Amino acid sequence: MKEVIEKQIKEFGLPVMTDEKSGALQWLDLRELNLRYIISIENIKPFFEGLKEGKLLTTKCKHCGRIFFPPQRDCPSCRISDMEWVELSREGTLETLTVIFVKPPSFGSYDPYTVAIAKLDDGPRITAWLKGDPRKAKPGMRVRLEISKREKEGYMMYELVPVE
Numbered sequence: 001m002k003e004v005i006e007k008q009i010k011e012f013g014l015p016v017m018t019d020e021k022s023g024a025l026q027w028l029d030l031r032e033l034n035l036r037y038i039i040s041i042e043n044i045k046p047f048f049e050g051l052k053e054g055k056l057l058t059t060k061c062k063h064c065g066r067i068f069f070p071p072q073r074d075c076p077s078c079r080i081s082d083m084e085w086v087e088l089s090r091e092g093t094l095e096t097l098t099v100i101f102v103k104p105p106s107f108g109s110y111d112p113y114t115v116a117i118a119k120l121d122d123g124p125r126i127t128a129w130l131k132g133d134p135r136k137a138k139p140g141m142r143v144r145l146e147i148s149k150r151e152k153e154g155y156m157m158y159e160l161v162p163v164e
């Protein structure tokens with residue numbers, strides 16, 4: 001995006017561009033915005049209630065049996081909303097990881113942290129922070145999903161923990 005803006009400024013003297021679809025002139029703002037948003041979680045309320053009780057719940061399509069994470073209300077394969085709530089298997093295999101040094105503003109107060117993707121034994125892939133030294137973590141290793149409290153915000157979250 002930054003490159004696009006720079007190119008437009010060079011060409012037009014202003015950060016403006018034409019929308020491909022409508023042909024309307026658009027202003028590309030240079031400032032980053034700080035947003036606070038409120039989204040409804042009513043459709044996936046059991047997930048949050050489960051977390052409070054130390055359970056990781058998610059949805060499973062009653063028709064094809066596919067398990068989704070994060071939980072969702074509709075199965076894209078079957079195109080139906082016939083889902084049931086099931087407990088997620090806690091163990092899986094680490095697929096990939098990356099250490100985040102350049103953090104988004106909301107995590108700015110954290111030390112560099114590791115984000116990993118693991119494939120759980122019952123199917124879904126899960127993206128979560130990985131606990132421990134990332135230099136000791138390798139794709140293919142066994143990991144376990146644990147519920148923890150994210151210290152700085154003080155709220156419940158889940159994280160991947162290497163299985164010793």
Ligand SMILES: [Zn+2]
Binds near residue numbers: 063077
């Ligand atoms: Zn389905």
